[in-house]
Structure formats: structure tokens, C-alpha cells
Amino acid sequence: MTKLGAIAAAAVAAIVATDAGAGEIGFSSPNFDDNFQTVLREAAKAHAESLGHSLQVEDAREDVGNQLSQIQNFIASGVDAIILAPVSAAASPQITQMARAANTPLIYVNRRPVDLDDLGGNSAFVGSDETWSGTLEAFEMCNLAAGTGKGVLLMGILSNEAAVTRSQDVREVVGLSMCQGIEIVAEQEGKWQRTEAANIISNMLASGTDFNMVFANNDEMALGAIQALKSAGVSMDDVIVGGVDATADALVAMKAGDLDVTVFQNAAGQATGSVDAAIAAMNGEDLPNWINIPFELVTPANVDDYLGAN
Incomplete structure (x- = not known):
């Protein structure tokens, strides 16, 4: 496996080529009621829009059937890339195959897919090492x-x-x-x-x-x-x-x-990293299979350093 664990958010941004034009990215969130996922999707939307792209966001409500339908709809509507935090890791091979059949760039974020080793090219996982x-x-x-x-x-x-x-x-x-x-x-x-x-x-x-x-x-x-x-x-x-x-x-x-x-767990880093990776793939860049955003221990001794980070 070439997980390229040392690549972090700054390195992701470095592979984003000059964008050829505005695009539409489909984003399937596993659960709008999850606070961390809320921070992640809002950061992703803000970053995409700051770069001139639109983010179409859907709530899978922790239902794998809902999420599969959302991916199918994204592909049918012709989005330029798809970002998702998978409801079920076991469903990721099916999702990857769907996106590949349509030649649609696919970025998993936050939740690691089971087919991580098979990603790369125009697909990747942006997240932390659990x-x-x-x-x-x-x-x-x-x-x-x-x-x-x-x-x-x-x-x-x-x-x-x-x-x-x-x-x-x-x-x-x-x-x-x-x-x-x-x-x-x-x-x-x-x-x-x-x-x-x-x-x-x-x-x-x-x-x-x-x-x-x-x-x-x-x-x-x-x-x-x-x-x-x-x-x-x-x-x-x-x-x-x-x-x-x-x-x-x-x-x-x-x-x-x-x-x-x-x-x-750096929600903003994962969010911006996933959008940057999607744009890079949209522009024809080859991606590594895993773009790692490291975890960091927080205790009362250093909590002030993280206030407002998520």
C-alpha cells in the first residue's frame, strides 16, 4: 500500500492546478446532526465557493441506501466530482466502481473506505490515521x-x-x-x-x-x-x-x-484537503490514494491552542 501518510493539507493544496473553470461538486454527508460532520461540510462548502466552485450537499442520514442513491444522482446529473464521508465503509467498493464507470473524480473524506489500497489517480481518501x-x-x-x-x-x-x-x-x-x-x-x-x-x-x-x-x-x-x-x-x-x-x-x-x-481531528484540514483534491482530479492531476491529516492530543495544558479550531 502506498498510503503516503506524510502528505498533509499543505501538500494537498500544492497539487491543485490552476483551475480551468467553475465546477459543481456533489457532497454526501453521512449525518447533518453530527457536530463534527457539520463543521466539515460547512468548511468544505466555504472553501469550494472561495475557489469559484459550487458544492451540492446531501444528507445520507446514516443510511447506506440513501447515500448510494445520492451518488447515483450526482453521477446522473453530471457533477464534475464527488466528495463523501461514507455511511458504511463496506459500501465503498461499490461507490468507487460507480464513479470509475462514469469517470467521475471521487474523494472520500474523514471516514476511511475499505478499498483504500485501490484508490489513486482520480480517487483518494483525505483523512486521519485512526x-x-x-x-x-x-x-x-x-x-x-x-x-x-x-x-x-x-x-x-x-x-x-x-x-x-x-x-x-x-x-x-x-x-x-x-x-x-x-x-x-x-x-x-x-x-x-x-x-x-x-x-x-x-x-x-x-x-x-x-x-x-x-x-x-x-x-x-x-x-x-x-x-x-x-x-x-x-x-x-x-x-x-x-x-x-x-x-x-x-x-x-x-x-x-x-x-x-x-x-x-482537523475538520477544516480534511474539508479543504478534500475540495483541493477534487479540484486537482477535475483538472487531470493524479492523486495519491491517501492524503493524511494528522491527529493531535489535546489536554487542559494545551487546550487554548485549539479553541476555535473546529
């Missing part, structure tokens, strides 16, 4: 807990590669010798949603589940856990909570002393 997201989160939480504790793992939608990989990252870190005093006492699918996570944690507290750590696959679920804990009268000094994304709401929670760890 083996680092959960690893950075869990390792810092292990340090804060001095290697001992009882943890709950809140997972995203398990058809998404990010949820699977971030969850496995946590398990692997907990398996390290320095963290072997940490026990994962429960794992549940919170589906990336704040309300879903709040309900899960509320039910665990009501049933007497004993835990003092919450490993969440994203900030929305971490915030839901915090909401449930505080509603139950649990002091946030007694629980270590971590997430991923460094969303605006999460950083507010960190400044308030409620959230202990998050990992910056």
Missing part, C-alpha cells in the same frame, strides 16, 4: 489514572471504520503493561450521538455498574456521558472522561474541568 486517535486518547487516560481503573467504552456506529479502529486502539492500550490495572467493564454502541451516550451511562449508573473512566470514540458521546454523570450527582473529579475530535463544545467542557482528554 490507529492514532484512540491510541492517543487511551494512553493519556491511562497516564491520568496511573494505570488503574474501571472503564466504560462508548463506541460509534460499528459499520464505520473509525469506530472499529478507535475501539481496538483503546483495548490495545489497556493491554499494555503500564495500563493492565485498567479493566473495561462494559462496551456499548453509542452511535456517535450525545443523547444515545447519555442514556447508556444513565442506565449503567442506575444498574449499579462500577466505573471511573469513560473512553468515548468521539466528543459527542463523551459529552453525553458527562451530562449523565453530572445529572446523577457524580463529581467529575472522580471520573476520567476522554473523547476524539476536539469540537467546540468539547473544548468548553475541558475548560470547565469536565472533559479530561480529547484528540484534535
Whole structure:
């Protein structure tokens, strides 16, 4: 695999050739209700329009059938390129084949497709290496807990590669010798949603589940856990909570002393990188299969550096 992991947003911009004219780009978002995806699509739209292109945005509502229909409609309407964050990684080979048959440039963003190794040319993935997201989160939480504790793992939608990989990252870190005093006492699918996570944690507290750590696959679920804990009268000094994304709401929670760890996933970097890659492909440039936008650990010590970033 030629993942070219060292290429970041600045390198993506460098491959964008002088544009031959305005184009229309189809953008399929997996979920308008997801805060991170909202930041990503709005940044993509603003960047495309700043370069003289239009972005036609659709909401797949986490339904793979909806997303496949949107891709078909984009192709039928003759868009110049397609950008999507896939609802299901398993559907990406079908989507890639559809775009290739129509010779339409295709850019996956944020959520890694399963056919990553087959991309390149006029198709690419713009996103981060998920083996680092959960690893950075869990390792810092292990340090804060001095290697001992009882943890709950809140997972995203398990058809998404990010949820699977971030969850496995946590398990692997907990398996390290320095963290072997940490026990994962429960794992549940919170589906990336704040309300879903709040309900899960509320039910665990009501049933007497004993835990003092919450490993969440994203900030929305971490915030839901915090909401449930505080509603139950649990002091946030007694629980270590971590997430991923460094969303605006999460950083507010960190400044308030409620959230202990998050990992910056650069929504603007992924958004502008995906638009730049689409334009480059529209202009005949060859793309690498993977344009990597690195993750960065965020803690109370450096949180001020990330305020406003997502």
C-alpha cells in the first residue's frame, strides 16, 4: 500500500492546478446532526465557493441506501466530482466502481473506505490515521489514572471504520503493561450521538455498574456521558472522561474541568484537503490514494491552542 501518510493539507493544496473553470461538486454527508460532520461540510462548502466552485450537499442520514442513491444522482446529473464521508465503509467498493464507470473524480473524506489500497489517480481518501486517535486518547487516560481503573467504552456506529479502529486502539492500550490495572467493564454502541451516550451511562449508573473512566470514540458521546454523570450527582473529579475530535463544545467542557482528554481531528484540514483534491482530479492531476491529516492530543495544558479550531 502506498498510503503516503506524510502528505498533509499543505501538500494537498500544492497539487491543485490552476483551475480551468467553475465546477459543481456533489457532497454526501453521512449525518447533518453530527457536530463534527457539520463543521466539515460547512468548511468544505466555504472553501469550494472561495475557489469559484459550487458544492451540492446531501444528507445520507446514516443510511447506506440513501447515500448510494445520492451518488447515483450526482453521477446522473453530471457533477464534475464527488466528495463523501461514507455511511458504511463496506459500501465503498461499490461507490468507487460507480464513479470509475462514469469517470467521475471521487474523494472520500474523514471516514476511511475499505478499498483504500485501490484508490489513486482520480480517487483518494483525505483523512486521519485512526490507529492514532484512540491510541492517543487511551494512553493519556491511562497516564491520568496511573494505570488503574474501571472503564466504560462508548463506541460509534460499528459499520464505520473509525469506530472499529478507535475501539481496538483503546483495548490495545489497556493491554499494555503500564495500563493492565485498567479493566473495561462494559462496551456499548453509542452511535456517535450525545443523547444515545447519555442514556447508556444513565442506565449503567442506575444498574449499579462500577466505573471511573469513560473512553468515548468521539466528543459527542463523551459529552453525553458527562451530562449523565453530572445529572446523577457524580463529581467529575472522580471520573476520567476522554473523547476524539476536539469540537467546540468539547473544548468548553475541558475548560470547565469536565472533559479530561480529547484528540484534535482537523475538520477544516480534511474539508479543504478534500475540495483541493477534487479540484486537482477535475483538472487531470493524479492523486495519491491517501492524503493524511494528522491527529493531535489535546489536554487542559494545551487546550487554548485549539479553541476555535473546529
